[in-house]
Amino acid sequence: MTEAVEYRAYRRVEEARAKGRPTGRDYIDNLISNFTEFHGDRRFGDDAAVVSGIGRLRNMPITVIATDKGRTTKEKVAHNFGSPHPEGYRKALRQMKLAEKFHRPVLCIVDTAGAYPGIGAEERGQAQAIAENLMAMMSLKTPVISLFIGEGGSGGALALAVADRVFMMENAVYSVISPEGCASILWKDAKKMKEAAECLKLTAQDLMALGVAERVISEPENFREETRQAKQVYYRLEDLLYEEFQWLRKKSEEELLAQRYERFRKFGRPDSEQRADCQAGQ
């Protein structure tokens, strides 16, 4: 086995974090027309790590919530490198409740190393904010699709991914812990992150096999913003998302919520086949 094959998972992690890779904001700019950004959680402040608002996906009004890492260094600092504070999750929840009220579907675009581990974040209830989102999203009476475009860091990503469908970009990853964190806890050596990445089953393909994701969207080689290939990816995504939302909107509220419950209920149930059972399929 060559090294390249052996550490295929970590190469995805590196690509997911790569400089110049499209950010949450790039996806909004390319997929959503008439985007109008809304700020603030009405409790404490406005978290720039989470960008939220409304716009149109083709002709359909839609709520969009994205974690945004920022493009330039200045932006990255302003967006806290895409790691939200509790205000970010509460802002997201406020937007979801509005979406429910106005019968708009919700698109969550996820790219975060995780919820921010800082003093202020803890004091303002990071765990409580995430827990509240999980519970509220389980019963949100409007379709939700979460699109993972880069890093999906643990609870901080899940708080925007209790969804009816999870779509993964080909090089996006989604994990309970970062490979570095896993290696340092298990083997007391953060440098073993490549081995850890392999063990964690965090690639889009792995997640599909486990039933955590319904679809993998292929990417061109060296997927960067402002390239012609990038445009093609957005066109394709627009189609896929639009069709999937149309499909989900046909369901009654009861059916939608029952299926969302079942979507998560199956993980770890002894008699269940851990595979996706949605029409998104192949």
Place this chain on the structure above:
Amino acid sequence: MMYQGLFRKPKNALEIRDGEMEAGQPYIADDAYVKCPKCRKMLYAADVRDNLEVCPECGHHFPVAARRRIELLVDPQSFQEMFSPGAGNGEGREKRAAEAIEAARNPIGFPGYEEKLSAARQKSGEQEGVLCGLARIGGLPTCIFVMNMDFMMGSMGTAIGEAITQLFEFAAEKRLPVVGYTVSGGARMQEGILSLMQMAKVSGAVKRHSDEGLLYAVVLTDPTTGGVTASFAMQGDVILAEPGALIGFAGPRVIEQTILQKLPEGFQRAELLLKKGFIDDIVHRRKQRTYLINLLGLHSDQIQI
């Protein structure tokens, strides 16, 4: 010449014992005394045991194994273990829960996980990190789950998520309240993304139980962190904590490494969470049973329709 041979390595255990005897020290079993980590006093272990595993000197709450905690809390002989992996011999749901252990043995094939599980089973004498079931507290029937720190740091994997989910589903069906005790280092990374999914799964079951108008009271014990705090630990209608319990999302070390500062004294402790408005009260272990009897009583009209 009293120091003669002091640095010589003893040949075997007997020789060490001999040395002690000669020095005139009586033999003391290793577990006869414990040192309180808070007041640093040496305590007679039996005194701590008789005091609900609380330091008689300073009130420090020692960790309690799940089975012992249930014994201290519920009416004698009223606990009927259900759903927890290990409750295994029943029929139907209980049996399915037992099968969950096997299914969850190593769901993503993580290297070394089976060995860790076996070691944890030996150490704790339990099959998994949670005990679930039906009990009476002050005569009031309630569903109860108690997590176990002895089992892989109380980390939550699929077996724990499944057991707690089944408990909430059962409670919703039978119209019973749920009392939970949490202690956890977070999601169990050896089960990868499937552990993370348990947070959403349990949240869904808590929500359905809640929508039935039923009570869920949770007591956070030291330490409750990570994915457990960010899901069912923070979803109670009433959230209580034991004195001094560490409660947070990120662990203190992770935060220190991120912000490159030392954390202030008392950070992430129950007392600070109370001040910041994230828990309803701090309840001493001795008063928890009375507290819960009162709480369950105040909500029992809904139960017996």
